[in-house]
Amino acid sequence: MEPRIEREDFSLTLRELTSDESRAEVSSYGAHLLSWGPSGQPCVVWRPKAVHVTPGTPIQGGIPVALPWFGTGFSGGQVVSKTPRHGCARLVFWEEDRSEGAPANVASYTLDSSRVPAKYLAQMESEGIPEFLASYTVEIGENLRATLKVTNTGKCAFTYEEALHTYLHVGSTAGAALEGLEGKDYLDATLPGAPRKVQEHAPVRFDGPVDRIYMSRDELTLRDQMLRRSITVSKEGSKRTVVWNPGREAGDAIADLEKGEWNSFVCVEAANCREDAVTLQPGESHILSQTLSVSQG
DSSP states (O other): OOOOOESSOOOOEEEEOOOOOEEEEHHHBBEEEEEEEETTSSSSSSOEEEEEEESSSOOOBOOEEEOSSTTEEEEEEOOOOOTTTTTTTTGOOOOEOOOOOOOOOOOEEEEEEEOOOOOHHHHHHHTTTTOEEEEEEEEEESSSSEEEEEEEOOSOOEOEEEEEOEEEESSSSGGGESSHHHHSEEEEETTTOOOEEEEEESSOOSOEEEEEEOOOOOOEEEEEETTTTEEEEEESSEEEEEEEEHHHHHHHTTTTTTTTTGGGEEEEEEEGGGGOOEEEEETTTTEEEEEEEEEEE
């Protein structure tokens, strides 16, 4: 079923990507990949039934780009209260590369900090984030590869956080198990102060709210019992992995989702945040990428 796109009247551009193996859809607002899936199969990157697009608010589902901070930010060894949540990159329009002859399976976007609206630019400057250029490329085929490159175009070093906030479609959270994090340290953000814990030697299960930041660079596999498939998540340039599902109470309270939709996704995110934020000297760049592949059975 095609989703409903509900939005206010502003210039939104949707780009459909196609290949022999899969298809995807990307929005210029936030350079936001809305969905991806192999041909003839259920989607892998999840989106809600109704996609709400309103200026100044994030799109739910897909792959939001969290930049230049994660959550409410981190500074001086502690969580702070930066706004907007997860930074402004997902709330502004990116410029799409529409070069003639560009492949049908690739979409590329750029965000120059000088084009960020003044209300967000002032906040970034107050947090010591001056001039930068972000480029984001989505390429589909048998796999999906999303790549975010940030370059310091200013004259001073700065530190930023980032994440590819990937929603993965599952038949039910009760039948989902995330493998590859066994024995890893993580921060449990469902508890006050986000205490540090160690993942038991078993897959991550989703039998309640899960909001964790794992100290992990490793490849992961999401086993989906109901859809009888496995999604492999690999990444580069990422020191942490965020795993999230709001659970029933918080999930049913999310305004842009229908009741029960929280039960059909699990977020697995390539990230650099908190103590593992990225520092760039003038002229330096950093690349964060995430690759998804799917197999049946």
